[in-house]
Amino acid sequence: MLDALQNAFFQTGDTLTSWLSAFSSFLWGWPLLIMLLGTHLYLTAILRFPQRYLLKALKLYFVKDHTDKGDISPFSSLMVALAANIGAGNIIGVGVAIAAGGPGAVFWCWLTGVLGMATRYSEGLLAIKYRVENKDGNMSGGPMFVLERGLNSKWLGAAFAVFTAIAAFGIGNLTQGNAAAEQLHHAFSIPSWGTAAVLTALTALVMLGGIQGIARVCAFFVPFMAVIYIMGCLYILTVQAEYIIPAIRYILDCAFTGEAAAGGAAGAAVMAAMRTGVARGLFSNEAGLGSAAIASAAAQNRNPVRQALISSSGPFWDTVIICALTGIVLTTSIIAHPDISCTDGPRLTTLAFSKIPYIGSPLLTLSLVTFVVSTILGWSYFGEKALEYLGGIRLIMPYRVIWVAAVFIGCVSKIELVWIFADCANGLMALPNLISLLALSGVLVQQTRYYLWQHRLDDYDESHIPEGK
Structure with a gap:
């Protein structure tokens, strides 16, 4: 009887996986890819390539705004956003993208990060302008x-929420716990239930502190985990330095010719690399989803454009740097090690x-677990605000x-179903958010012209913040 129930359970899971996979393929087809990349390109053009203000954005990290409009510092809001963004998608997800679309997916993932900086800028600006108390x-x-407030479309706002x-639960919870459990089991033979118990208790304790508690933990974890992981990647690249140029060429070849993608004609293989890379890039930096803007809205900042600049640097770190490093490390390893x-x-x-003697597996495990913890905490705040x-x-x-x-x-669930579920949820989130960015592009240009192009970045926005629920 027990065996029959178990078989029925797994059969139902396989059926659900097939359905979600088909829906994900439909959702992440040409229409959404064109809308996403088109929005990135459009905002980059009308805002005069805001990516060029990256150094100015980095300097604003260390400038404290003397204003009571906000719950946490601008730097803390970025750390919460990065905590949610830098997770299993940056480590495990890049490998999943390469398996599904070939090494060429790394290029499309990286390009999504570069162009996504303009979209994240726009999301941060609108989040401050239309926030409530x-x-x-x-x-x-x-x-x-x-x-709701910018387009007078409460039903679309409710749909996004x-x-x-x-x-x-997909991008910020189930996939993260699953990745941590898999890694700890592989590296140290820790059972999934053990990881689940510890991670669950830690999450519960931190969430009691609200956004301030989450921000404090993220402000510690994010810089620490990023430095540790980047150092590991750089060490591997140093050891495999002779394969770096061949790896980059291999990635570019696969991105435009479809080489090494599984099966099909060249055009279909390029589409697979593009679709998988863009989907994984969005999963990584969430530019276009709108989720990071929820953290931006909590920032203490004197005007919307200052926070927009800080927000725009998020995709630079989590996709342009970390995902690109991961992709190059994986590709050099594929070339260097036939196994x-x-x-x-x-x-x-x-x-x-694992090719790093002695410290390789522990270093990856430490990086992944800290990534997972911070991502779960960051996304818990996004979910709360949506429910609120x-x-x-x-x-x-x-x-x-x-x-x-x-x-x-999430720690004990089936990974294939979890990742596909996350991809489907991402696409559904992106649609209403991209509509708002395109419809309010005039507001974005007006605010950018006043504060940035006319050199009023130090001015205070005295607009009244209305009351919410």
Whole structure:
């Protein structure tokens, strides 16, 4: 009887995986790819390539704004956003992308990060301009408020909030816990339930502190974990230096010719590399999803453009730097070590780091676990704000209970289903957010012209912040 129930359970899981895979392929077809990359390009053009202000954005990290409009510092808001962005998608997800679309997916992932800086700039600007103050005196903002207050479309705002609350479990919870459990089991033979218990308890403890507690933890974790991981990548590249140029050529060849993608004609292979790379790039930096804007809305900043510049640097770190490093490391490892194959997917990063004597596997495990913890915390805040928009602050505590329980479930779930679920949720979130960015492009240009192009970046925005729920 037990065996029959178990078989039925796995058959149902396989059927659901097939359905979600088909829906993901449809959702991430040409229409969404064109809309996403088109929005990136359009915003880059009308805002006069805001990526060129990267150094100015980095300097603003260390400038404290003397204003009471906001809950956390601009730097802390960026750390919360980066905590949510830099996770399993930057490490395990790049390997999954290479397995599905070939090494060429790395190029499209990287390009999505570069162009996505303009989109993240726009999301941060609109988040500050249209944020509200809730009954507890805390700031609430993001695409749902932009859609409601900027476009007078409350139903689209509600749709985005629903997609965000659901997507949070995929991109920010289930996939993260799953990746941590897999890595700890592979590296140290720790059972999944052990990882689940510790990660669940840690998440519950930090979430009690609200956004301030989450921000404090993220401000410590994010710089630490990024430096550790980047050092590991640089060490591998140093050891495999002779393969770096061949790896870059290999990535570019696969991006435009489809070489090494699994099966099909060249055009179909290029499409597979593009679709997989763009999807993984969005999963990594979330430019176009609108989720990071929820953290931007909580920042203490004197005007929307200052926060927009800080926000725009997010994709630079998590995709242009970290995902690119990961992709090059994996490709050099594939070339240097015949026992490593493009088809290894989720294990590809683990295999690459295992080539570092003694410290490789522990270093990757430490990086991944810290990435996972911070991502779960960052996305818990995004989910809370989405639920708060839909039904007020009374929904926050029940959501936290469900969130903590989902951390445990994610650690012991089936990884293929989890990743496909996350891709589907991402696409649904992107649609209403991209609509708001395109429809309010005039506001973006007007605010950028006034504060940035006319050199008023130090001016204070005295606009009244209305009350929310």
